[in-house]
Amino acid sequence: MTALADDLSRAGAIRTRPWAEAFANTPRHVFVPRWFKQATNDKGITVWREHRATTDDGLATIYRDHTLVTTLDPATAEQVDETAWTGVPTSSSTLPSLMAGMLEDLSVEDGDRVLEIGTGTGYNAALLSARLGEHLVHSVDVDPALVQAAQQRLADAGHSPQLVPHDGTQGYPTGDTFDRIIATCSVPAIPAAWIEQSKPGTILVTDIALGIEGGLVRLAVDEEHRALGHFTTTAGRFMAARTDERTYLTLQRPEHAPEAATRPTAVTATDIRGNYPFRLVLALHLPGVEFVYHVNDDGGMSIQIQQADGSWARIPTTGDTGTVTYGGDTELWKQAEAAWRWWNDAGRPAQDRFGYAREADGSAYAWHIPDGTRWALPA
Incomplete structure (x- = not known):
């Protein structure tokens, strides 16, 4: 230890x-x-x-x-x-270094009441209990079996925080308010319940999943029920929040559009895979677009982005010269190339140069902190 x-x-x-x-x-x-x-x-x-x-x-x-x-x-x-x-x-x-970075970003102070979304094994709740005292730690998980097992392990380690089986996207079942909220699962947007159970000054740390990429954000809730902050230097991704205790919902996707053409492109798979901040920028330019790996007919691998209407574009994972093959909307990859140019022209900013906001009405946006360039995001 x-x-x-x-x-x-x-x-x-x-x-x-x-x-x-x-x-x-x-x-x-x-x-x-x-x-x-x-x-x-x-x-x-x-x-x-x-x-x-x-x-x-x-x-x-x-x-x-x-x-x-x-x-x-x-x-x-x-x-x-x-x-x-x-x-x-x-x-x-979770990776202990990721847990530590998130806990530091939470900026807890003695006496803070904390809500953890995603009890999991109970290890994070134990760390919070060791730091703050078990009476200030509340944790929920959608899986009752995980909660029961975590309670026993916490007891074995000498802690008894408040654990409840509950859908974490709905907050804590009693409706209490908290000084700090930390979520060890990803969400596409900040749930309304988390804002409702905050108070002015509450700090919220979670993983926002934006499709192609996402990241950890540190937000502060103000008097107008807005959550404002930025992506953190701590990088990491979590499993998606579940609303069902046993499994994830199966997404229904349309058939892929037929292949249309192949052409040269300035963006390579190395550019995408090797630059997390660029993937974040790509997600901001293309909200709701998915990032997957595609097995080619020859057995090779490609990076593919795809959107809900069946349009797609893919580039091979090998080779230094970029080529893109696409089907459906021809603008999809053009927007990816525009994101690449924007990121390079902006000086290749790191992820903590981007802000994130959830307004009181639930709308969300991100912005480039140095110049204010702004992207609307799905609520």
Whole structure:
């Protein structure tokens, strides 16, 4: 525990003594007795292989700066051998450096009441309890089984914060207000319930999923019920918030438009994959557009962006010269190229140079802080 805290402090994720002490005194292995790591079995099937904290190697893994998948969707999970399952992950123990960065960004002070959205394993609630006292920590998760398991683990670690099974996008079920709200799941926009359960000065830290990319935002709620702030230097993505305790909803997508043409482009896959701030800018220019990997007919891979009407554009992941193949709306990739030019002309700004706002009426926008360039976002 102390070694992990020291590592996170040296990396700059932990910046203050109270959080260093919280990490040093909170046993992660209590909250992650087992986890799943992706592997290929002897039949060539991609599986989630179970690991446990009962070995020296297991304990060493737990106290490294790794995200550990802890729960698989029971609707898709199928056991294929003694220690392996197929399926879709639905919960994890987050990268400790990401947790530390978010907790530091939360700027808690002694006496603050905190609401955590996404109890998960209970580890983050334990850290908050160690820092503030369990009576000030409230946490919700949509999965009652996760809440029950987290309560037991927290008790084993000497904490008993207020945990409730509840849809976190609806806030805390009693309607209380909080000084700080932290969400360890992603949302496409700030839910109204979070604003309703804030007060003037409440700090809110969450992951905003914008389609192609997203990021962590730190917002302050004002007297007019607006949440204003910026994307943070702490980068990371979370699993999407669920409104169902067992699985994610299946999205219905239209058929892809037929292939129209291939042409040269100044934007390459390396440009997109290697520059997180550019992906964020791309998401701002193309709200609601998805980013996926596409398997080509020759077995190669491409990066593909696609929109709800079936239009798409893709570029190969190999090669230094850019070519784009597209179908449907020819403007889709032109807008991506315009975003690339804008980002370069603006001096390639980092993600914390972008602000984020949710107005009292629920509308949302982002802006480039130095010059005020603004993008409307889905509410």
